[in-house]
Amino acid sequence: MPFTLPELPYAPDALQPHMSKETFEYHHGKHHLAYITKANELVAEKGLGGASLVDLIKNHTSPGDKPLFNQVAQIWNHSFFWQCLSPKKQAPTGKLAEMITRDFGSHDALLKKLAAESVGHFASGWGWLVLKDDKLAVTSYHDADTPVAHGVAPLFTLDVWEHAYYIDYRNARPKFAEAVLNNLVNWEFVAQNLDGKGASRADQKG
Ligand code: MN3
Numbered sequence: 001m002p003f004t005l006p007e008l009p010y011a012p013d014a015l016q017p018h019m020s021k022e023t024f025e026y027h028h029g030k031h032h033l034a035y036i037t038k039a040n041e042l043v044a045e046k047g048l049g050g051a052s053l054v055d056l057i058k059n060h061t062s063p064g065d066k067p068l069f070n071q072v073a074q075i076w077n078h079s080f081f082w083q084c085l086s087p088k089k090q091a092p093t094g095k096l097a098e099m100i101t102r103d104f105g106s107h108d109a110l111l112k113k114l115a116a117e118s119v120g121h122f123a124s125g126w127g128w129l130v131l132k133d134d135k136l137a138v139t140s141y142h143d144a145d146t147p148v149a150h151g152v153a154p155l156f157t158l159d160v161w162e163h164a165y166y167i168d169y170r171n172a173r174p175k176f177a178e179a180v181l182n183n184l185v186n187w188e189f190v191a192q193n194l195d196g197k198g199a200s201r202a203d204q205k206g
Contacts, residue, residue, distance in 0.1 A: 014087040039071035080202035086186035
């Protein structure tokens with residue numbers, strides 16, 4: 001079965017005013033869908049049907065595999081990103097809250113670091129909170145690149161491609177990052193991913 005566009009885990013107007021329905025119509029309905037259409041074409045051409053996104057990402061990291069890597073990594077990144085957001089304002093609790101204090105000093109310090117990394121990321125890419133050697137770490141990856149390709153456990157991501165914020169914030173990436181990080185983070189999902197199985201939560205079989 002070809003890859004399909006995963007449904008949003010909330011209504012497309014549920015994250016307003018921080019992320020508009022129109023943004024979802026383009027970002028989910030057109031950009032995410034375009035990666036799926038293109039990936040399905042490449043998978044069919046290469047006879048790779050039946051493989052999962054995560055398998056394709058891990059097995060197509062060499063320079064010659066870039067066209068397929070970019071499409072499947074972007075399908076996975078976006079499928080993960082939607083789950084990182086919630087209409088319900090949340091704060092980290094329990095073990096996650098303890099780890100945030102241990103590794104960053106405070107929740108606020110983590111948000112500042114995530115914002116700085118995401119806003120400072122040059123050109124297109126993704127800001128990330130990951131789990132590495134049992135410690136939380138903030139990083140970013142360029143274009144379609146993803147922690148899944150590097151054996152790093154994903155916890156949270158922020159899409160900082162221009163298409164993620166241009167409708168609602170025009171060129172103001174800092175305002176977009178601040179609005180998402182302060183209002184929309186699904187900390188319950190982030191905490192779930194401490195089990196190291198975050199990659200599987202945005203995976204699907206082609
Ligand atoms: Mn995007």
